[in-house]
Amino acid sequence: MVFEPVHNPRVLILGGYGNFGKRVATLLLKDPNLEVILAGRDITKAQQEVARLQQQIPHANITPLQLDWRAFDFKEKLKIAAPHLLIHSAGPFQAQDYSVVYACIDLKIHYIDLSDAREFVTGIITLDELAKQQDVVVLSGASSVPGLSSVIIDSYATKYTELREIDFGIAPGNKAERGSATIEAILSYTGKPFMRLENGRWKKVYGWQNLHRHYYGDNIGLRLHGNLDIPDLDLLPDRYPMLKTVTFHAGLEVPLLHWIMWHMSWLTRAKIVKDWSAFVKPINKLSHWFDNWGTDCGGMFIHLSGSNHDYQPLDIYWTLVADKGHGPYLPVIPSVIMAHKILDNLVPAGARPCLGLFTLAEFDEQIKDWDIYYTVQEVVS
Incomplete structure (x- = not known):
């Protein structure tokens, strides 16, 4: 045909x-x-x-x-x-x-x-x-997920005889243009529980918790990160049955804003605030007070870990930089x-x-x- x-x-x-x-x-x-x-x-x-x-x-x-x-x-x-x-x-x-x-x-x-x-x-x-x-x-x-992330992982997964761990994340620049729908989506799972695969077992984690830093290279530097819930957490273990761990994180460039999100997540866990997305309009408005902070440079990373075809431990680090406000593309x-x-x-x-x-x-x-x-x-x- x-x-x-x-x-x-x-x-x-x-x-x-x-x-x-x-x-x-x-x-x-x-x-x-x-x-x-x-x-x-x-x-x-x-x-x-x-x-x-x-x-x-x-x-x-x-x-x-x-x-x-x-x-x-x-x-x-x-x-x-x-x-x-x-x-x-x-x-x-x-x-x-x-x-x-x-x-x-x-x-x-x-x-x-x-x-x-x-x-x-x-x-x-x-x-x-x-x-x-x-x-x-x-x-x-x-x-970005799972459309792009899966393509990147597929491109390098062929180097492994056993792909055991995938850790990846995104960190937008604070000055890059953002929409209210994106903010509402982020707020919807702030402090909410979800399951992900860690060390071969499904574990409950919470949105915007597990506070840590990730280094994106000299152009971006260190960014604070926290847990995010995405489709890949279900799709990748099905696609790669040998996987033991799949984690995804995201971070805000301005540390103060990220710390605020982290504290907000605890208020949800404590059942003081049920769903932060109900406050998307005032939170979006307040976020623009910080528009002159940070940069327009964002990034994405994917870290694959496992054994290559010679049965030696292999780590692949894929790091993307989006400069001059081009990250939203x-x-x-x-x-x-x-x-x-x-x-x-x-x-x-x-x-x-x-x-x-x-x-x-x-x-x-x-x-x-x-x-x-x-x-x-x-x-x-």
Whole structure:
């Protein structure tokens, strides 16, 4: 069977004027043959972002659309817009259901989201048969995790005869642009319990606890880190059955802010504050008091540990630096790569997490225009 790419492809970005959505649009509009629909609840914000992008990219084929995924007429409006692909960036996904996904499948619209919500991403497989029946591609987690993290791990896992430990994390620059949805997602699991694999056993840990420092190299230096709950904590042990430990951490650049988050986590553990995400608006407003602190330089690291094919201990340290405020492009790159693959008919129908679905070379091609680079160190003991 010969698969033909979609002609005159049309992509709808839900949450299109948000922190990640507008970056997805910027990258997609590099293709002059692509039509982009920038959708969101606030039509004025959508129109303003469309005007900005048209000024930045003269050939941009982009239109605004008022579209609220929670509204009763969402599916009807989506049918009228008739995109070939919907990219869902209207987070946070921690409390969302699959209503957008069901609508896309029913209308035979391909679907990608940027979710990093553990249950949302891992549960997408329950829609696999339905997506296959409608010949639709559904991908969840096409972001830094698990979309990018899985590609990096897959690229270096071949060096191991036994991969036993994975420790990885992210540390954004304080001056890098951030969205309220990201803050709300972080607050939703601050101090909340979750399970992760440690030393071969599943252990309960708490969001933003296990306070420690990680060294990202001279450009970034030391950053405070704490526990974060992500889909990879379930997906990676299934993907690599020999794993004994999988841990993920994240940190805020300004130590005072990180210490505040750590203290907030204890208030939740003490059952004084049930859910910090209920206070996202005042907390977001207060966070901007510190906008002039820190830098616009962020990073990501992955540490793999196990035995190589000569049965010697092998540690691989992958460290990425995102400078000049380009860090927020990192979470959107996987969705852009996969959008092109889907529109080129290179992805089989079905619903699945975005795990190892592109190559490190494809990622390298995307970051060449940004101040984003990484180093790799291999240590054989």
